[in-house]
Amino acid sequence: MTDKTSPYIFPFQSFQHLDRTEESATFLPARTVGTADLQPLVERFAPPLALPAEGSLAERILALFVQPDVLFGQAEFVTSRSAEWLAAIETRIAADQPIEFTILGFPFKMPVPLKTNRRDADFGEVVSLCRLNRIGEAIAAHHKPGARVHVLTEGPFHELNGISRDWADGYFASLGRVVERFGIGKHLKLHDLDVVLDDEADFRPAWEEATADIRRRREDGDPATLTAIRDALPVRFHNIANPGVSEDELRRAYRGDEDAAGLRRSITARAEAGVVAYRGFLEARDRIGLLERLVPGGLSMTVSPRPGRLGVRPLPRPANKLPYHGVPVIERGGASLRIDYLWDLRHGGGTLEPLHLEGDADPAPFVYREA
Numbered sequence: 001m002t003d004k005t006s007p008y009i010f011p012f013q014s015f016q017h018l019d020r021t022e023e024s025a026t027f028l029p030a031r032t033v034g035t036a037d038l039q040p041l042v043e044r045f046a047p048p049l050a051l052p053a054e055g056s057l058a059e060r061i062l063a064l065f066v067q068p069d070v071l072f073g074q075a076e077f078v079t080s081r082s083a084e085w086l087a088a089i090e091t092r093i094a095a096d097q098p099i100e101f102t103i104l105g106f107p108f109k110m111p112v113p114l115k116t117n118r119r120d121a122d123f124g125e126v127v128s129l130c131r132l133n134r135i136g137e138a139i140a141a142h143h144k145p146g147a148r149v150h151v152l153t154e155g156p157f158h159e160l161n162g163i164s165r166d167w168a169d170g171y172f173a174s175l176g177r178v179v180e181r182f183g184i185g186k187h188l189k190l191h192d193l194d195v196v197l198d199d200e201a202d203f204r205p206a207w208e209e210a211t212a213d214i215r216r217r218r219e220d221g222d223p224a225t226l227t228a229i230r231d232a233l234p235v236r237f238h239n240i241a242n243p244g245v246s247e248d249e250l251r252r253a254y255r256g257d258e259d260a261a262g263l264r265r266s267i268t269a270r271a272e273a274g275v276v277a278y279r280g281f282l283e284a285r286d287r288i289g290l291l292e293r294l295v296p297g298g299l300s301m302t303v304s305p306r307p308g309r310l311g312v313r314p315l316p317r318p319a320n321k322l323p324y325h326g327v328p329v330i331e332r333g334g335a336s337l338r339i340d341y342l343w344d345l346r347h348g349g350g351t352l353e354p355l356h357l358e359g360d361a362d363p364a365p366f367v368y369r370e371a
Contacts, residue, residue, distance in 0.1 A: 004320075005073045007306035008227075008279075012234035013320050015114070017347040018255050021248070025346050028371060030354040035181055038123065038357070038367070041330060042182060045316050045337045046130035049138040058089040061099065061139055065310045070135065072313040073305025080307055088299055092145075099139050099147040102291050103132065103301040103312070104193075107154035108171040109324050111163045111241035114250060114343040116327050119167065120174035120360070123330075123367035124323025124339055126182050128314045129175070132301075135312070136187025148187050150295045151175075155194040156281065160274035162241035168194060171324075174362070191294065206288050211280030218276065229275050236271040236278065239325075251343065315339065332370040340368075 004011050049070065051060040062085050066075045078085070092099050106125065109118050132149045139147035153175065155168030172192045179185040197203050217225040242250055245263060252260035253267060285291065291298060303322070305311025314322060321339040329340050329352070345352070345368065354365035 005305050005311065006231045007304055008231045009235050010303045010322055011231070012238060013325075015254065015341055016344045018114075018251050018343065020347040021251075023346045024349045026351040028351065028353040030356055030365065032356045032358050033366075034358045038126075038355075039182070041123075041334060041337075042126055042130055042184075044334065045127045046134055046184075049134045051138055051142055057093060057142060058086045060142070061089050062086055064135065064138060065312070069316070070312055072303060073311035077305050077307050077309070077311055085299065085310075088297065092297065093143065096145055097297075098145045099143060100295050100298040101135070101147070101149045101301050101310075102152060102295050102298040103149060103303075104152045104154055105303060105314075105322070106151060106171075106175060106324060107157045108161075108163070108168045110239050111161055111167065112239060112250075113247050114254070115238075115325055115341050116364075117342060118327070118362050118364040119170055120362035121171065121178045122323070122328055122357075122362075122365075124315070124326075124328035124337075125175060126178050126184065127316075127328075127337060128323050129179060129188060130182065130184040131314065131316075132312070133184045133187045140187060146187065148189055149301070150189050150191060150298060152191045152193050152196070152291075152294070155192055156197055157278065158194075160236070160277050161239055162243075162270070165194060196290075196294065200288070200290065200293070202288055203284060203290065206284035207277075207280055210283035210287060211277050214276050214279050214283065225279075228279055229272075232275045232278060233271055236274045237267055240267055240270050240274065242267065247343070327365070328367045330367060330369045334369075 049064065049067070052063045054060070055063065062078070062082065064070055065078050071078070089099060109116050109120070129151070132151065136147040136149050153172050155165070155172060158165055158168040172190070175190055179188060179190065214225060218229060238254065242263070249260055249263060253263040256264065291300060300309045301312045302309040303312065303314050316337060318336055319338050323339055326339040326341045327345060329338050329345065331338060351371040353369045353371050355367050355369055357366035360366055
C-alpha cells in the first residue's frame, strides 16, 4: 500500500496506460475456484497480528497501531495523542467492555469501467476486511470481552457519483456475503450508512447545512477548505459515472485530449460539486456526533491519517489503491497483492489468469493471477 497519505481522503493514483489503445495483456482461459483455494492467500496477505509484549494492556493495544503491518501514515499521529488513546482504552478495560473501533469506507465499486467491471465485493475487499478483523482478533486474545471493528459503509456517496442507491445496496449485501463465506467477521460489524441516514432524521439537514458552509468558506478563500477540496478533487473526478460514454472517450477526457474537452468540463463541474458535498458529509457526521451515537466510546480508525484518528493500512504493500477502485491481482508466485485499474491491466502486457469464485453472482473475475 502506498505511503502517500492525505488527512482528507485516500490519495488518487494515476492511470499508467491511458496513452495505449491496443490491449497487450494475454488472458488465459478463466478458471473457477472455491473458498478453500483462496483461503491460504487471504492468510498470506492478512496474516494474524500480535500485541507487543511490553507494557500495560492498554499500552500494548495502542502499540499495535504503530506496527509496520498496521500503521498507515506517520507514527506521530498516534503517539502525539497517546494519553488520550490510552485513557479511552483503559476506560473500556476497567469497565470490562469490548474495545470498539469505527472506520468509514467500502461505499461501492466505482462506476468507472476504466477501473473495474465488477459491482460486487471481490478478493481485494476480502483481504482488506480480514486485516481489520485481525486487529480485533489480536486484542481479543488478551482482553476477554473482546474487540470489534465497526465498518460504516459510505453508500450515501452514490448521490455524488451519479449512480442509484441499488448499486450501493447490492455492494453492501456482497460485503456481508464474503465476510460470512471467508469466516472473517468474528470481530467485524458492518453498518449500512444509507440505512443509518434513513433512521437519523437530523443527519440530512446537517449535511445540507455543512455543505452550504463549506461552499461559503471556499468562496471566501479559506486555506484549510481549499486544501481539502484540492486533495479530494482528483479522486472525485475519476469516480463519477458517465453513462453512455465509451471507454475511449472517457480515456481521452481523463488524458485531457482536446477532442474530449466537453466531457472533461462536464466531469469537472460534477466533481467540484461532489467534493463540496463529500466534505459536507464528513462535517455533518462530526457535528451531530454520528459515530459516538452509533458506537459510544469507539476509537476512530481511518485510511486518511491525521492526529485523532488511528491510521490503518488497508492492504499490504505494494498495493496503492483501495479495493473498490480497481481489480485485485495476485503477483507472480503469489508473493504479493496489488490493485490495478482494469484499463491498465488490459494494456500493460503480461499474462494473467482470471479466477472466478464458485457461486459468485458477479460475472466478472473475483481475482486475477499473474502467470
